[in-house]
Amino acid sequence: MIVAAVLITLLGLLLGSFAGVIAYRVPRDESPFGGRSHCESCGAVVAARDNVPVLSWLVLRGRCRDCRARIPALYPLTEAALGLGFLASWLTYEDDGAAAVALACTFLFVLAIITLTDLEHRIIPNVVLGPAAIAAIALVALWDTGELGPHLLAAAIAGGALLIVSLAYPRGMGMGDVKLAFVMGLFLGRAVAPALLIGFAAGALYGVALIARHGSEARKRAVPFGPFLAFGGVLALFAGDAMVDWYVDSFFSG
Template structure:
């Protein structure tokens, strides 16, 4: 094993650790931002009994497991979304590091992108709200970062953001507002990072993921026919799919449809 491969493996492990830490912060953003609260003050506390949490209760994933998903004081349940978002963010950070070509500027931008998506997912799952204060600044920052770091050209970043916004805006108009414009604003950042082609692929995948996830819940009666379902988790999962295996998916599609020999 060469020194370079060892360094790469260490970077991947550290990326996972930092990822779950940032995932924990995303959970804070997801709970507080839709409520108009500060994401840095006051200290983390149980939303049910109000007790300030000790440091050992804030260790990502492990604290939730140790506490068996309940507050140690009032025994109120702690949602599974906390460890799920932490682990998902850690995995995205680690995969980005593992597949990195050594361009640390691009890697940092991808990490910022995963933190953004984790925060958006936490907001949507918690409150069915994607706050403008999150999506609009992030869309602008990711557009600039994507182009400056060379992830996409200026034209492709702009086209991706525009396509992502227009897709949802069109559905919003056609359905009379059944799909919220928050998803359109979320797509500004996703499109800037993926470009127009993969943005379209991501939206199609997100729709498929959403149907696959929602159909069993509807059949089981856990989701009512008109009950809104957060779409950000499916957009985030689709964006990750395109980021990590997008070219491979496109080649499979091209072969199946005869677009490629």
């Protein structure tokens, strides 16, 4: 039990590191599998001892060993978040079997990559969404073939809902967000509903805060929406079904 918890956390830390590599390389048209990482500033190859998730960043105090250039804190934070997220997935879904745990972990891995690329480049890459969609369908089928239909339906509704919003407000939302909502539906099933609601609420709160702080200037700032959807997705992954049950019980029974 303890061993499994430690192993899944370590796997999350390692895949958090890989998520950072993918998010860094894919927008630059580099292969995520193309050899060792280099320092962005001096080009020095990152040694294995400097590539340990979270720890290396702390030991090096967030700087390159050779040129002392800053390494963004977003990278070790992603590693730590996936370590914790994988552990939480295992604790939450262990009873549902390995496929359910893998589905949750894969979802968090995809959200981590997309959050990084959307924050840094304002893109949600198709080369990430495509394999994510295939993995989601395969893992849902492995977990419970009866869930395949509901998850596909949830994906179609979630993607359709964001498509309508994106057509109404083309400046606020792009096709990347629409495709992300579709993929989130594949992973979450009906729990995608609270995920989208939380994502919209968080995005709206952030928008109000920006306007309060910067006035009308804030309207010109383009804010990526993907990270808000990802935030909603994480909450829905762990509490979405409970939220849907509460909603259904409160309004449609008795």
